[in-house]
Amino acid sequence: MNRVKKKAVILLSGGLDSATCLAIAKSQGYECYAMSFNYGQRHKAELLAAEVVANTLGVEAFKVIGIDMGGIGGSALTDADIAVPVDGASSGIPITYVPARNTVFLSLALGWAEVLDANDIFIGVNSVDYSGYPDCRPEFISAFEILANVATKKGVEEHSLSIKTPLIDLSKAEIIQRGVALGVDYALTVSCYQATDSGKACGKCESCRLRKEGFEAAGVMDPTQY
Amino acid sequence: MNRVKKKAVILLSGGLDSATCLAIAKSQGYECYAMSFNYGQRHKAELLAAEVVANTLGVEAFKVIGIDMGGIGGSALTDADIAVPVDGASSGIPITYVPARNTVFLSLALGWAEVLDANDIFIGVNSVDYSGYPDCRPEFISAFEILANVATKKGVEEHSLSIKTPLIDLSKAEIIQRGVALGVDYALTVSCYQATDSGKACGKCESCRLRKEGFEAAGVMDPTQY
Numbered sequence: 487m488n489r490v491k492k493k494a495v496i497l498l499s500g501g502l503d504s505a506t507c508l509a510i511a512k513s514q515g516y517e518c519y520a521m522s523f524n525y526g527q528r529h530k531a532e533l534l535a536a537e538v539v540a541n542t543l544g545v546e547a548f549k550v551i552g553i554d555m556g557g558i559g560g561s562a563l564t565d566a567d568i569a570v571p572v573d574g575a576s577s578g579i580p581i582t583y584v585p586a587r588n589t590v591f592l593s594l595a596l597g598w599a600e601v602l603d604a605n606d607i608f609i610g611v612n613s614v615d616y617s618g619y620p621d622c623r624p625e626f627i628s629a630f631e632i633l634a635n636v637a638t639k640k641g642v643e644e645h646s647l648s649i650k651t652p653l654i655d656l657s658k659a660e661i662i663q664r665g666v667a668l669g670v671d672y673a674l675t676v677s678c679y680q681a682t683d684s685g686k687a688c689g690k691c692e693s694c695r696l697r698k699e700g701f702e703a704a705g706v707m708d709p710t711q712y
Numbered sequence: 713m714n715r716v717k718k719k720a721v722i723l724l725s726g727g728l729d730s731a732t733c734l735a736i737a738k739s740q741g742y743e744c745y746a747m748s749f750n751y752g753q754r755h756k757a758e759l760l761a762a763e764v765v766a767n768t769l770g771v772e773a774f775k776v777i778g779i780d781m782g783g784i785g786g787s788a789l790t791d792a793d794i795a796v797p798v799d800g801a802s803s804g805i806p807i808t809y810v811p812a813r814n815t816v817f818l819s820l821a822l823g824w825a826e827v828l829d830a831n832d833i834f835i836g837v838n839s840v841d842y843s844g845y846p847d848c849r850p851e852f853i854s855a856f857e858i859l860a861n862v863a864t865k866k867g868v869e870e871h872s873l874s875i876k877t878p879l880i881d882l883s884k885a886e887i888i889q890r891g892v893a894l895g896v897d898y899a900l901t902v903s904c905y906q907a908t909d910s911g912k913a914c915g916k917c918e919s920c921r922l923r924k925e926g927f928e929a930a931g932v933m934d935p936t937q938y
Contacts, residue, residue: 554778558823586823589863593819597784597812620868629862633855637815642846 491517493604494650495595496545498522500535501677502697503610503653506665508543510652511608513668519602520545521595525587526556531685535676542674551594558585588621592630592649600638605646607634612653612661627651658700666706673709686711717743719830720876721821722771724748726761727903728923729836729879732891734769736878737834739894745828746771747821751813752782757911761902768900777820784811814847818856818875826864831872833860838879838887853877884926892932899935912937 494516498504511518522536533550540548588611595607611622620626631649635641653661665672677697678687687694689712701708720742724730737744748762759776766774814837821833837848846852857875861867879887891898903923904913913920915938927934 549783551783552778552780553820555820555823557775557777558820559827584823585826586819586864589819589822589859590816593812593815594779594781594784596815597781597810600811601785620865621863623862625862626859629855629859633815633852633859636849636851636855637847638812639846 491515492606493517493519493546493602494606494608495599495602495604496520496608497591497595497610498536498540498548499610500532500539500675501610501693502658502665502672502675502700503612503661504536505539505543505670505672505675506661506668507608507610507653508539508545509665509668509670511606511650512543516606516608518543518545519598519604520548521591521598522548522550523553523591523594524550525553525584525590529681529683531678531681531683532676535674535685538674542671549598553590553594555584555587555590586621588619588626589630592634596634596638596647599647600640603640605644606648606650608650608652610653611651612656612658614655614657624651624654627654657703658696659703662700662704662706666704671709673711677710688712717741718832719743719745719772719828720832720834721825721828721830722746722834723817723821723836724762724766724774725836726758726765726901727836727919728884728891728898728901728926729838729887730762731765731769731896731898731901732887732894733834733836733879734765734771735891735894735896737832737876738769742832742834744769744771745824745830746774747817747824748774748776749779749817749820750776751779751810751816755907755909757902757904757907757909761900761911764900768897775824779816779820781810781813781816812847814845814852815856818860822860822864822873825873826866829866831870832874832876834876834878836879837877838882838884840881840883850877850880853880883929884922885929888926888930888932892930897935899937903936914938 494511496508496511496518498520520540522533599607613623627649634647635645641647676685677693679691679693680688687710720737722734722737722744724746746766825833839849853875860873861871867873902911903919905917905919906914913936
């Protein structure tokens with residue numbers, strides 16, 4: 487009998503979705519390797535939150551990879567000269583979209599998966615209550631999974647790489663209910679695009695609004711510090 | 713009449729292939745944006761070479777993006793504890809393969825292309841005289857191009873992103889002949905996996921061997937400093 491646990495790389499942002507994603511992977515019996523990115527985002531509160539979430543839920547390893555994405559610019563999340571909108575949802579793809587961010591993150595997760603000999607990569611993307619980012623859609627995930635299996639030694643030899651998106655069809659309220667059932671402490675997570683260094687949320691940005699509405703719809707007390 | 717030049721992002725490593733790739737893009741009338749990566753490789757000579765090549769051939773901008781790929785490990789090129797082989801070609805995918813490297817590099821090029829509103833990304837991969845890396849094959853490039861057009865705002869709206877591989881079917885000798893015709897000074901390029909900081913090549917690693925044989929087969933004097 488093979489008693490070796492299956493391994494997975496989990497992309498962890500410090501936010502609500504990825505914390506739930508990690509809890510789901512753990513509940514499915516995976517040995518979890520959590521990965522966060524220091525990519526020039528506006529605040530470090532989410533990286534601190536990611537580490538606390540990883541330690542609290544329990545992971546085999548937690549790694550923060552530095553990437554100089556601010557050098558590319560083009561987003562309110564990495565360019566201090568572009569303001570984060572706080573005036574309600576706009577149509578189209580918003581200015582908080584970071585060009586190719588999930589492609590970059592999944593690529594690095596793929597590299598680590600290959601080194602670890604892990605078949606599965608978990609990412610907490612969601613196509614229901616999301617912000618209209620192209621790289622959160624099922625089409626994107628499918629295309630990346632195909633790429634992963636031609637891009638790597640492991641993929642070419644075993645055709646075994648899979649991108650897992652357990653939140654893809656859930657509403658924010660359903661994600662929260664799922665996480666609460668699995669024991670996720672959402673007080674540890676930070677979703678705000680412009681949180682203070684101690685993790686206080688603005689309560690006004692798109693990400694804060696989606697989160698707040700999610701707790702209301704789920705009928706769960708919102709533990710966010712505003 | 714639209715007199716705006718078409719823009720391209722060119723991945724530039726400081727080696728022979730990518731220098732030729734940049735020269736080809738320039739000869740096709742592109743306004744070129746060159747991109748290099750400081751990803752924990754063994755030596756910095758190739759980054760210095762990339763900058764000199766970019767300045768000599770002429771680019772609109774040259775950007776070096778830092779990525780902490782050494783944190784992932786698993787390759788002789790980023791892990792000082794793994795030796796670079798100097799004892800002839802081995803079968804299979806070699807230890808100098810960096811997990812998911814071209815996927816990571818193309819992802820960041822894709823992000824910059826989106827910010828620049830560039831449709832084309834040039835990468836000097838080659839499927840003839842190459843080292844057996846999975847992410848240098850045409851299947852990989854096709855899969856990445858499909859991904860690019862679902863991963864980004866620009867791709868979703870215009871379906872215009874293209875990954876250009878002008879060297880894909882050329883032998884090393886043909887690449888060199890092409891570059892010489894376009895005025896590339898190969899003395900400025902560094903291909904060696906373990907060059908000294910001043911750019912002296914070892915003459916023994918796989919990359920040095922392929923390069924040396926290429927100059928011989930092309931009938932061109934080898935300007936490499938060994």
